[in-house]
Amino acid sequence: MSIELIIGILNIVLISTTPLVFAGIGELVTEKSGVLNLGLEGLMLVGAVTGFITLVITGNYFYSLFLSIISGVILSGIFAFLVLNLMTNQIATGLALTIFGIGLSAMLGKKFGGTPIDGLNPYYFIVISFLLVFFVAYFLSKTKTGLIVRAVGENHNSAYALGYNVIKTRYLTIIFGGVMSSLAGYYISICYAPMWQEGMTAGRGWIALALVVFATWKPWRLLVGAYIFGGVAIMQMNLQAIGVKLPGQFFNMMPYLATIIVLVFISSNKLRLKLSAPSSLNIPFEKNQ
Amino acid sequence: MVFLIRVQLREDYSNLIFYLSPLVAVALTLFFGSFIFLILELSPIESFKIFFISPISNSYGISELFVKATPLAIIALGLSYCFKNNIYNIGAEGQLTMGAIFGGGIGLLLNDSTSVFLLPTMILFGALGGAFWATIPAILKIKFNTNEILTSLMLTYVALFILDYFVVGPWKDPAGYGLPKSMPFPDAGRLPVLIDGLRVHIGVYFALIICLITYIIYNKTLFGFKLKVTGLSTKASQYAGFKYKNLIFYTFIISGVCAGLAGLFEVSGPIGLLYRDISPNYGFTAIIVAFLGRLNPFGIILSSLLIALTYLGAEDAQLFLKIPSAVGFVFQGLVLFFLLGTDFLNKYKVFIK
Numbered sequence: 001m002s003i004e005l006i007i008g009i010l011n012i013v014l015i016s017t018t019p020l021v022f023a024g025i026g027e028l029v030t031e032k033s034g035v036l037n038l039g040l041e042g043l044m045l046v047g048a049v050t051g052f053i054t055l056v057i058t059g060n061y062f063y064s065l066f067l068s069i070i071s072g073v074i075l076s077g078i079f080a081f082l083v084l085n086l087m088t089n090q091i092a093t094g095l096a097l098t099i100f101g102i103g104l105s106a107m108l109g110k111k112f113g114g115t116p117i118d119g120l121n122p123y124y125f126i127v128i129s130f131l132l133v134f135f136v137a138y139f140l141s142k143t144k145t146g147l148i149v150r151a152v153g154e155n156h157n158s159a160y161a162l163g164y165n166v167i168k169t170r171y172l173t174i175i176f177g178g179v180m181s182s183l184a185g186y187y188i189s190i191c192y193a194p195m196w197q198e199g200m201t202a203g204r205g206w207i208a209l210a211l212v213v214f215a216t217w218k219p220w221r222l223l224v225g226a227y228i229f230g231g232v233a234i235m236q237m238n239l240q241a242i243g244v245k246l247p248g249q250f251f252n253m254m255p256y257l258a259t260i261i262v263l264v265f266i267s268s269n270k271l272r273l274k275l276s277a278p279s280s281l282n283i284p285f286e287k288n289q
Numbered sequence: 290m291v292f293l294i295r296v297q298l299r300e301d302y303s304n305l306i307f308y309l310s311p312l313v314a315v316a317l318t319l320f321f322g323s324f325i326f327l328i329l330e331l332s333p334i335e336s337f338k339i340f341f342i343s344p345i346s347n348s349y350g351i352s353e354l355f356v357k358a359t360p361l362a363i364i365a366l367g368l369s370y371c372f373k374n375n376i377y378n379i380g381a382e383g384q385l386t387m388g389a390i391f392g393g394g395i396g397l398l399l400n401d402s403t404s405v406f407l408l409p410t411m412i413l414f415g416a417l418g419g420a421f422w423a424t425i426p427a428i429l430k431i432k433f434n435t436n437e438i439l440t441s442l443m444l445t446y447v448a449l450f451i452l453d454y455f456v457v458g459p460w461k462d463p464a465g466y467g468l469p470k471s472m473p474f475p476d477a478g479r480l481p482v483l484i485d486g487l488r489v490h491i492g493v494y495f496a497l498i499i500c501l502i503t504y505i506i507y508n509k510t511l512f513g514f515k516l517k518v519t520g521l522s523t524k525a526s527q528y529a530g531f532k533y534k535n536l537i538f539y540t541f542i543i544s545g546v547c548a549g550l551a552g553l554f555e556v557s558g559p560i561g562l563l564y565r566d567i568s569p570n571y572g573f574t575a576i577i578v579a580f581l582g583r584l585n586p587f588g589i590i591l592s593s594l595l596i597a598l599t600y601l602g603a604e605d606a607q608l609f610l611k612i613p614s615a616v617g618f619v620f621q622g623l624v625l626f627f628l629l630g631t632d633f634l635n636k637y638k639v640f641i642k
Contacts, residue, residue: 036438038379042622078626087636088629091377091438092580095573096629100622106615107329198615206446213439247458249450256443260429263440268433282438 009238015122015192017230019044019184019201021129023208024215024222025136026180031212032140033173034153034280038094039079040181041205042101046071047182048189049105049112052196056115061190068186069179075101076178080171087284098205106198119194125187130223132180137219149173153278156285166285181205210259216266216276229255296637306634311581311592314627321623331610339609340602340616350601352487356559357597359492360385360551360568362590364575366499367547369584370540373507373520378541380426380441381548382572383448384419388549389556390452391418393563396478396556397460397471407477411557412550419549420542422448427541431534437541445572456563470564480558492554496590499547503586516540548572569600570618577625596621 023040030037051068055061079097082088140146151159152169160166184204189196207229214229215222236251266276323333344350364381371378392415399407425444429435453469462472480490507513519526519536526533555567578596582589603617633639 038442082626082629086630086633088632091379092576092625093629095379095576096622096625098622099570099573099577099618100626103615103618103620103622106613107325107619110613198613203446206442210439210443247454249454249457252453253447253450256446260435260440260443264429264433264435267435270434273434 009234013227013231013234014126016234017226018122018126018129019187019192019204020208020211020226020230021133021223022125022184022187023181023205024211024226025129025132025219026177026184027208028212028215028217028219028222029136029140029149029180030173030177031281032153032217032278033149033170034156034278034283034285035083035170035174036090036094036282037076037079037097037174037177038091038209039075039097039101039178039205040208041201041203042098042105043072043075043178043181044101044185044188044201044205045105045199046075046101046108047185048200049109049185049196051182051186052115052117052189053108053112055117055190056112061120064190065186068182072178072180072182073175076175076181077171079178080174083284084167084170084174087286090282090284102199109196109198112196113198115196117190117194120191122187122191125183125191133219133223140219150278153280156280156283160285170285181208184208207255210255214255214259214262216262217278218276295640297640299636299638303635308583308588310631310634311583311588311628313631314581314624315595317627317631318620318624322620325616325619329610329612331612336606336610339605341598343609344598344601344605348484349487352484352489353601354594354597355489355493357600358590358593359490359496360555360571361575361578361596362496362593363492363499363551363554364544364548364572365578365582365589365593366496366503366586367544368575368579369503369582369586369589370516370543372579373516373584374536374540375520375523376430376537376540377438378423378426378441378544379438379576380422380443380445380572381544381575382568382570383441383445384422384545384548385552385555385568385572386445386448386452387422388415388419388552389563389567390448390455391415391421391549392553393471393474393556394455394460396474397563399478400472400475402475403477405477407475408480408557411474411478412553415549415553415557416546417549419547419552420545423541423545423548424538427538430537430541437537452563452567453565456565460563462562468564471562473562474557478557479561480554482558488559490554490558492551492558495550495554496593500586500590507586512539548575574621577621581624581628596624599624 023044027037027040047068050071051064054067055064079093082093083090140150148164149169152164152166156166185201188201211222211225211229215225232251232254236248240248267273326333326336345354368378368381392411395411395414422444426437426440429440430437456471457469460471462470483489515531515536518529519531556563560567574596578589578592581592599617599620603614606612606616607614
């Protein structure tokens with residue numbers, strides 16, 4: 001393999017992995033506060049389509065980015081209201097969000113299917129994604145607010161007793177996660193593709209969800225994990241191009257299998273589980289208790 | 290004007306609200322749905338007619354309604370065991386796929402068979418395939434305390450890639466013009482239809498039988514009682530000496546068997562072969578069906594018909610209103626949102642003053 005080929009492959013890995021970093025780091029913060037949001041795929045698709053439509057109509061990148069973010073705020077705000085105020089089941093609500101998002105994005109984007117646009121340079125977003133991981137890692141481990149987020153995710157009753165506002169904290173982390181998913185979607189439709197197609201996120205929301213577990217809820221590991229997952233996907237295409245006779249599906253299922261193995265490893269030991277997973281994950285917080 | 294909303298935990302449990310809230314959720318969905326049609330510059334009344342009434346205004350439509358409702362009902366009935374037990378198996382889509390691979394695989398291996406035993410064997414293997422795939426998260430949960438939500442979800446995608454491998458690889462139809470699909474199953478491996486010329490098949494009977502068995506299990510057996518107690522309070526169940534691990538295992542197996550059956554019925558019934566997209570998200574949509582039906586076997590039958598209608602309506606809407614069939618997903622998502630939202634009223638009293 002020549003140097004050019006290797007650089008070329010690394011370049012493709014960089015460009016194709018970035019949405020996983022965005023969606024994954026957002027979900028990581030949400031889960032750190034004790035909320036499991038299965039709506040990533042829906043949020044990404046709606047973020048992708050709103051950004052795309054706005055760009056086609058206004059021709060302005062700033063507006064399109066802004067509205068894409070707003071779509072994430074609104075949808076994740078609805079999710080937050082349901083799971084936090086109405087204390088609905090997080091799994092069911094997240095699935096509803098994904099199903100709703102798949103449908104909504106397809107409806108909104110129907111007229112914009114083949115419209116060509118000038119894509120944005122992906123490298124801005126790649127740089128931002130690295131900075132974001134750094135920021136989240138610093139925020140969660142070194143700042144007071146970050147500690148509050150973790151405390152809320154570990155034991156919401158204790159955090160509440162200490163006087164922290166559990167509901168408000170979780171609203172903010174859910175909306176942060178929603179905005180990050182929208183950005184992931186925006187990146188896919190504006191930089192990566194650049195075009196709109198129904199269901200174009202192609203399951204990346206689910207991979208991002210797996211990624212958070214794979215990284216055992218640690219930001220830097222998430223970054224590494226994202227590039228492993230992204231790299232495996234690209235490697236598969238290249239290996240097949242040079243004639244390796246391993247079915248591509250085998251590579252495609254690797255992220256999911258690897259996540260299950262990591263999950264088994266961390267949860268088989270109580271202490272290890274405590275050190276990695278937020279204890280209050282997926283447990284609703286009821287003030288009256 | 291300021292409304293002060295105060296909520297208070299309900300001390301009395303209202304059966305009326307419990308069974309009424311799905312109807313409220315459906316009404317709210319229709320209300321918000323009409324706004325969606327207005328935004329798309331369509332007349333809501335006209336659109337609703339195309340969406341909800343015209344699809345079932347003839348015998349073909351009613352047959353299709355049952356074709357779609359059958360897998361949803363069978364999967365949701367199976368899932369209700371898990372959900373009652375507070376076990377979140379959300380991997381029914383994967384278990385369905387495995388059922389289709391196992392059962393369908395038998396049909397492809399014995400593709401020159403004319404034996405009357407072929408179909409029962411396929412059904413058996415379909416159930417086994419689903420059960421096998423459900424055993425994995427169950428055992429991981431029991432042995433290693435692994436979160437079943439994440440493992441069952443991840444296994445869904447693994448199953449989809451396995452199916453993909455088979456239909457583009459070893460099981461690809463040599464005469465299929467290179468398309469990613471298998472050969473058709475032999476006639477002996479096809480599910481009999483109920484009425485000639487229509488697609489509604491004997492899976493409907495299976496759904497009804499599973500519904501009745503489930504009703505009896507929930508209301509007349511110790512196993513059903515154990516599920517009920519565990520669902521209400523894990524502590525009480527432990528105190529009573531019920532083996533929670535066994536319950537996890539059995540409920541997972543039951544829901545896996547049901548999802549596997551649904552998958553096999555799909556491929557040996559309406560589809561007739563294996564290919565990539567054997568299920569339009571039935572495994573996930575069945576979760577909505579189970580919740581909407583209140584985990585009650587008869588409720589699940591009713592909600593499966595309603596959700597099946599959103600599939601049919603969406604297809605008609607695409608044809609006649611020129612809107613993407615994904616509009617069905619919008620309605621499914623909305624109805625689940627509202628249902629979960631109105632559940633709040635079961636737990637809390639709301640005062641406005």
